[in-house]
Amino acid sequence: EVHLMESGGGLVQPGGSRRLSCVASGFIFNDYEMNWVRQAPGKGLEWVSNISRSGISTHSADSVRGRFIISRDNAKNSLFLQMNNLRDEDTAIYYCARGGRCTSDGCHSAAFFQHWGQGTVVTVSS
Amino acid sequence: DIQMTQSPSTLSASVGDRVTITCRASQNIYDWLAWYQQKPGKAPNLLIYKASTLESGVPSRFSGSGSGTEFTLTISSLQPDDFATYYCQQYNSYSWTFGQGTKVEIK
Numbered sequence: 001e002v003h004l005m006e007s008g009g010g011l012v013q014p015g016g017s018r019r020l021s022c023v024a025s026g027f028i029f030n031d032y033e034m035n036w037v038r039q040a041p042g043k044g045l046e047w048v049s050n051i052s053r054s055g056i057s058t059h060s061a062d063s064v065r066g067r068f069i070i071s072r073d074n075a076k077n078s079l080f081l082q083m084n085n086l087r088d089e090d091t092a093i094y095y096c097a098r099g100g101r102c103t104s105d106g107c108h109s110a111a112f113f114q115h116w117g118q119g120t121v122v123t124v125s126s
Numbered sequence: 127d128i129q130m131t132q133s134p135s136t137l138s139a140s141v142g143d144r145v146t147i148t149c150r151a152s153q154n155i156y157d158w159l160a161w162y163q164q165k166p167g168k169a170p171n172l173l174i175y176k177a178s179t180l181e182s183g184v185p186s187r188f189s190g191s192g193s194g195t196e197f198t199l200t201i202s203s204l205q206p207d208d209f210a211t212y213y214c215q216q217y218n219s220y221s222w223t224f225g226q227g228t229k230v231e232i233k
Contacts, residue, residue: 045213047222061221095169111217112160116169
């Protein structure tokens, strides 16, 4: 069974930093792209960042580019999100989400979110 | 970025009703579209990907259709467990984007 467990959330002051982690189990971690998706209180879903299977390629939403860094450690089945220069509007539940199965043509066809963690809450406030 | 617009924002329906939710993309996304269900306090759950492919374990009363810029999610006979918020998501091009959500409420 696929299991994703996030940690690292908490209260952070504006301008501060926080590192989120996600530990995966139940599948071959380096066979799948991984993502962070967030949800502000009472709001909809927002994709944040994506990382390739090898970790070499990353993409991020405009709202976090230059401030958030996604990374992974395939040896430890772990995904990370380093969040810097946090703003009030970064307050949200942050979900770790696994993509679908890639094919021989690549991972574009699998760029949906097939499995989700339970989320970790980040609150940015003074 | 590609904008995704869902309608309606809220839908009131009864058990047994046929329910249809529409998702429109601001440009052609072919069939690179997924649908999710989210219940209060829970993570979203994938229902459909590639516009019409039902995720394993999802009841067959859920179906998806469409291509290009207009898509629909249909629940053929609404069940008590289906009262939730539904989101579409395009994955044709970065930045991947979601619709604003459709809340299905009990009538």
